[in-house]
Amino acid sequence: MTKILYVAILGLACAAGIGPVIAQSADEPTPDLLASQIRDQGFTCDKPKSATHEAKQSKPNETVWILTCENDTYRMTVVPDLAAKVEKLKK
Numbered sequence: 001m002t003k004i005l006y007v008a009i010l011g012l013a014c015a016a017g018i019g020p021v022i023a024q025s026a027d028e029p030t031p032d033l034l035a036s037q038i039r040d041q042g043f044t045c046d047k048p049k050s051a052t053h054e055a056k057q058s059k060p061n062e063t064v065w066i067l068t069c070e071n072d073t074y075r076m077t078v079v080p081d082l083a084a085k086v087e088k089l090k091k
Contacts, residue, residue: 028053034067034076038086045069 031048038045047070054064054075065076066089077085 029065029078031067034065034078035069037078037084038067038074038076041083041086043074043086043088044071045074046071 031051034051035045035048049068052066054066057064061080063078067074067076073089075087075089
């Protein structure tokens with residue numbers, strides 16, 4: 001019964017256009033995925049090295065990551081269906 005409910009919720013989420021967000025929430029995004037997102041927003045991230053989840057700063061529907069790239073380090077607040085809030089951190 002639980003499996004049927006999960007499939008129904010996933011089906012509704014996909015129909016509403018939020019399926020990728022739900023599917024991705026079970027797995028942590030890779031540094032490459034986060035780097036791609038900030039590049040799309042106009043930031044530079046050459047050779048992403050790591051992405052660290054900041055659990056204390058995260059809230060429901062707002063996940064905070066520290067993305068370390070070869071050239072810079074960024075704090076990203078990722079919110080479903082919105083552009084990420086990106087803050088460049090001092091080295």
